[in-house]
């Protein structure tokens with residue numbers, strides 16, 4: 001819950017003004033936490049009438065962002081994924097402005113998909129990147145474009161994002177899905193509280209000249225699909241879904257769903273949690289799903 005993020009985070013540097021491109025699921029949560037920690041925050045959405053939009057930004061539109069939004073910005077976060085043609089939507093439209101801004105910190109939300117398949121082994125920030133999916137190849141290219149911009153940037157690599165309203169609870173409650181079993185297959189994940197909490201921690205470290213280039217933001221327990229969905233069903237007190245073999249289930253999977261099962265890795269958070277001292281709010285899916293349930297019930 002947001003209050004846990006706020007409770008454990010130090011205030012942000014005074015006069016911080018944070019510009020967030022892409023106020024979707026993660027972006028809005030980061031914005032809400034940062035506001036409560038004393039920063040001024042402006043968040044974009046493509047449709048300015050959508051919840052959480054402070055200004056409109058759509059790389060497909062000709063609308064120009066007003067200078068007043070950039071004025072006084074100290075920190076910038078991009079949560080916008082690469083376009084289908086591989087371009088970074090934010091850099092394409094605003095790169096020429098951003099590179100001349102006197103930023104104290106910028107963060108680019110990327111994915112752990114850039115590591116590619118490690119056949120169930122651990123990946124750290126030092127692991128070789130060999131993306132195999134086209135979207136991960138595009139992502140790595142966007143990481144490199146952000147790094148080449150010349151601003152003080154950190155690349156934040158995220159595994160599957162979940163949180164209230166978007167978690168295994170909704171998946172089991174829909175009762176549409178069986179639980180897919182593929183021997184040895186695990187997934188890493190991260191709760192949005194810890195995306196927000198880790199970013200605030202990293203911003204504060206950066207101001208003390210502790211500034212690693214790439215950080216994985218992941219929880220401590222990669223787990224199987226069956227473990228996570230069973231936990232969700234137990235929390236909801238509904239029957240645990242049937243188990244189906246990957247061979248059988250894969251016949252009806254979309255290409256996107258199938259692509260997630262073609263790679264297998266465990267994402268290490270050692271750098272974030274040990275070297276950089278971040279304390280996870282939800283160390284694993286069990287704690288994170290309980291939080292999602294409580295949040296859903298209180299809304």
Ligand SMILES: NC(=O)c1ccc[n+]([C@@H]2O[C@H](COP(=O)([O-])OP(=O)(O)OC[C@H]3O[C@@H](n4cnc5c(N)ncnc54)[C@H](OP(=O)(O)O)[C@@H]3O)[C@@H](O)[C@H]2O)c1
Pocket residue numbers: 021022023024025026027044045046047050057058059060079080081082083089109110111112158159160161162
């Ligand atoms: N979901 C996951 O499990 C996962 C895992 C690893 C990494 N990631 C990456 O982490 C980042 C945040 O994830 P999320 O789940 O919070 O994403 P999200 O909810 O889908 O938010 C993405 C944001 O980007 C904006 N956006 C997309 N295309 C745009 C364009 N062409 N021009 C302007 N804005 C555009 C969206 O605008 P609207 O608000 O108008 O829709 C939205 O605000 C994304 O880059 C995502 O790809 C996601």
